[in-house]
Amino acid sequence: MRRLRLAAADGWIMTRRNMSHLVRTPEEMVLYFALPIMFVLVFGYVFGSGMSVPGGGDYREFLLPGVFAMTMLYGMGATGTAVAVDAGRGVVDRFRSMPVARSALLVGRSTADLMRAALEMSVLVVCGLLVGWEWHRGIGRALLAVALVLALRVAITWIGIYLGLVVRNADTVGTIVFPLAFPLTAVSNVFTAPELMPGWLGTLAEWNPLSATVAAIRELFGNPGLAGTGSWATENAMLLAIAWPVVLTAVFAPLAIRSYQRLSR
């Protein structure tokens, strides 16, 4: 119990460290929030106007929940890069030679990234409202939807941390993330209906963790969704939107902590 409390205290100190980085480098903060704003504007206006939703409804309303989840996915790059930069720095050696909980650095990173993601989500929601997106089923369900998006972000953070520790080179992380994230967004329900894709690709898209979250939050926001194909994955999107983040975190958090402990062996 005492150990857990000390570990939590150390983790919180590291969280504050990461938040201070953000505050002390305003140009980074601007970049950080430019991406979600750009996503909303580009996808909301450029695509939003010319397309129709399979199954009916406003395309922009359909698209924005997808943009929310997609922004979280691309956050993997920021996480991975920051971890790779840290791992290559002497300061981690100091942490590792001090009586600090082994989990502290990574827990601090994931907590700070969750806090950043919450900020990011507020920016996204405000931008969304500005371009005409809305939630229709009450603030309670809307907040639940935001929670699901953040749950996905936690899983993505741990994948990013693992990536950063394995690759250990900030530039390489940057170049890996796009080819990793792009197919995940393309083969999903973010832009279009999986049933419009060739059979096996459609199945892949339905089982995509991103799709699960997006389908679930469309429902919670009351935004136009897709008429399900009746497959298990689409019928149980809400369940999957909770299960996927839990499973991914359960897999990648231990992997990340293990590679942290193996640093500079």
Add this chain to the structure above:
Amino acid sequence: MADHAIVAEGLLKRYGDKKALNGFDLAVRTGTVHGVLGPNGAGKTTAVRALCTLLRFDAGRAEICGIDVAGQPARVRERIGLTGQYAAVDEQLSGRQNLVMFGRLLKLRPAAAKRRADELLAQFGLTEAAGRNAGQYSGGMRRRLDLAASMVIVPQVLFLDEPTTGLDPRSRNQVWDAVRSLVAEGTTVLLTTQYLEEADQLAGRISVVDTGRVVAEGTADELKAKIGGDRVEVVVRHADELAAVADIVGRVCHSVPQTDRDVRRVGTQVADRVAALTGVVRALHEAGIAVEDIGTRRPTLDEAFLQLTGHRANEEATA
């Protein structure tokens, strides 16, 4: 308290075929400063990282304050401070934020952590730069901040890996003073260096390391004595007298003297310096050669090092 604060026996660390540590032995008495002297690539940093729980070694045994490093690293970490060869501070935080953060991680209360940070900033001449990002510090300032960070709480054992490399003389003296004041409080210090002067100044005992092993150990005086006694040296007025003088010195001292043309100097090791000196003076007088300078001196640690490892302290090991 354990007799020896640091003990290492037969440490082995492989990187592929290369053995960075190859049977590294060390014993440092509690409360003393021990120097580890060695050229680039000798294994100094590897040894320090192994002792600080940062690196798992392949064989051997190490203890800090009687605690097994491999078996109980967490307990070792509670007792040590480390200033590594490369500055280990957060470059995106200010100097002050760094020290406060380390203090908090060492379980100081917020107010105490801030107070200690300010003390250290003053001690290392960083008060003015306290609010700036450590990333904008000069190399010397970052080094001093790094040292301050390893002294936030007085550690039982402090590891310093080339702490003054790249520092100007004033900063170097600050570092030396800080080390001395820690030792006065009872801290045991392991200091690696390429500067023989630094080892001579600070360390009671010195281990000379080469290719992952300790090749000699003792006080500075013992190391100097180990490579033979005093030297007699003669500096001539004209370079063309070097050969004749070398001949005389060699005959009187029964040795083959070394000649350094650049400084017009002939020197050799001798067993009895007074007898050798008077013998050489008399022989030179008889030969009618007036010299510029003549004298005896003890070998420098630099020469001791050269003799022990086969190369100079700041040369890359070629083995």
